[in-house]
Amino acid sequence: MIAMLDYAAVAVFALTGALVASRAQLDIIGFFFVACLTAVGGGTIRDLLLDRDPVFWLADPTHLAIACAAAFLVFFTAHLLESRYTVLLWLDAAALAIAVAAGVSVAGAMDQSVPIILVMGVATGTLGGLMRDVVCNEVPLVLKQGELYVTAALAGAGAALAIPYLTADPLAPIMACILTTFALRAGSLAFGWRLPVYRPRPPRS
Amino acid sequence: MIAMLDYAAVAVFALTGALVASRAQLDIIGFFFVACLTAVGGGTIRDLLLDRDPVFWLADPTHLAIACAAAFLVFFTAHLLESRYTVLLWLDAAALAIAVAAGVSVAGAMDQSVPIILVMGVATGTLGGLMRDVVCNEVPLVLKQGELYVTAALAGAGAALAIPYLTADPLAPIMACILTTFALRAGSLAFGWRLPVYRPRPPRS
């Protein structure tokens, strides 16, 4: 199950990486590079921090093949999309949701404490996309003012931790995590859901 | 003692991270994210490089709680500051000084060689703030032309290594490191202390 989540997160994040590569007008190998970086970035940080040996995609290079296949697909079809950026945002929301669940599952299976599980969920979900945006000079989605992003990831990770008190179904925490993360992010994209942001008061006169 | 240094560096770096988050007008969860990234970034790289297992904040998530508390404080009080950027610069100087000492102490306690201790001091001191600035699209303080920054960190780490030849007091190297780093950085901020920078000569005619 953890393996399936990692595969799915890799595939969807790779699609977002390839879309960013298309915005930068790279060649096919550049697509592979950005897709792989985005796809395995978050999970790699997770595995290095948790001292998992080996890192997930070294143990099973199928992940790299999936990421390159996704990049190949985008290279030849992205021109068919009406709005690449909109597709990018929604795929990124899906990838975030799945990757948070992957991070929570891995940390949970290692019997980490509650704060560490939360952090691993958020880190796995957000850091691959953050690397993609930093490397490709996009404004990191993490920092988009007035959007739920880290909040969605944190709430999803929290849902995964809360659900076992309600049901013993082993799949329920993963589903709750994916649905909560995606719902909050989607609500933010579609309906403008947001938390109050910091606003400096005018200077005292 | 090493634990105390890590706590203090985490707290002060988290304040700087939250101040940068306020400049980016993020929400409270965004403040937590940037504060935690800044607070544990440098020490995490240090621990991964030195193969310390586990990384310090995984062993003791109190660090994350401290970082989030600092972010919370800034979210609700930053508007009281006259000049957030000035406060940011001075807090960053304090965080740099403490974190260099933390890096030197950890590497010293592992009986690393002199160049490695110096590098770990500089890396622990500078990399958390560097991540903060890269992620939040600020000009990295490391690169501010004509300011002592890496120089202050390196001198502080050097002071920590030199002091044991003068006194056997176990606290003296740490104090010397903090004071040296902070004094050089403060002198650069307040009085413009600097090293000569590279200047291209005019082209030969």
Next chain:
Amino acid sequence: MIAMLDYAAVAVFALTGALVASRAQLDIIGFFFVACLTAVGGGTIRDLLLDRDPVFWLADPTHLAIACAAAFLVFFTAHLLESRYTVLLWLDAAALAIAVAAGVSVAGAMDQSVPIILVMGVATGTLGGLMRDVVCNEVPLVLKQGELYVTAALAGAGAALAIPYLTADPLAPIMACILTTFALRAGSLAFGWRLPVYRPRPPRS
């Protein structure tokens, strides 16, 4: 032999880091910082991913001395160059070629699988320069539209893997890797060799 490759890659990458530091008009310690980051960045990621303990420059700080010596040299001589950016591009091409060979050699000596060897070659070759460019706010060479960069690295790593089927000379794979990578990158710089890049079709009317 692997040690020699790492030394050479460190030296040449450090020169490129120092040239970028000269473009940012840093002081001599800033030159050391950027040179060391660039010089050991790619190999450090490789060693962390492969769980090599210790990381190569912790085992032998000579690497840091070489990087600082290179930075020192550039600090005092860069003004003699006609075009620092052109020199930077060509040194970076040489560093890329050598570092890919270093990455391939290390992964090969650990009996990693073919895809992992390819990835370690590309990662070792490209990530140090990528860190340099991200930290110093340069457009990453990896992303320069219409140039062979990751492609050259990947082809070089592939050549290293193919050569043992042709000759048993233990040096041949390394030489083939260096020559293939450098030739492709040089061809791209000098003659504009390139792969087709992604181009969005005009919107359908």
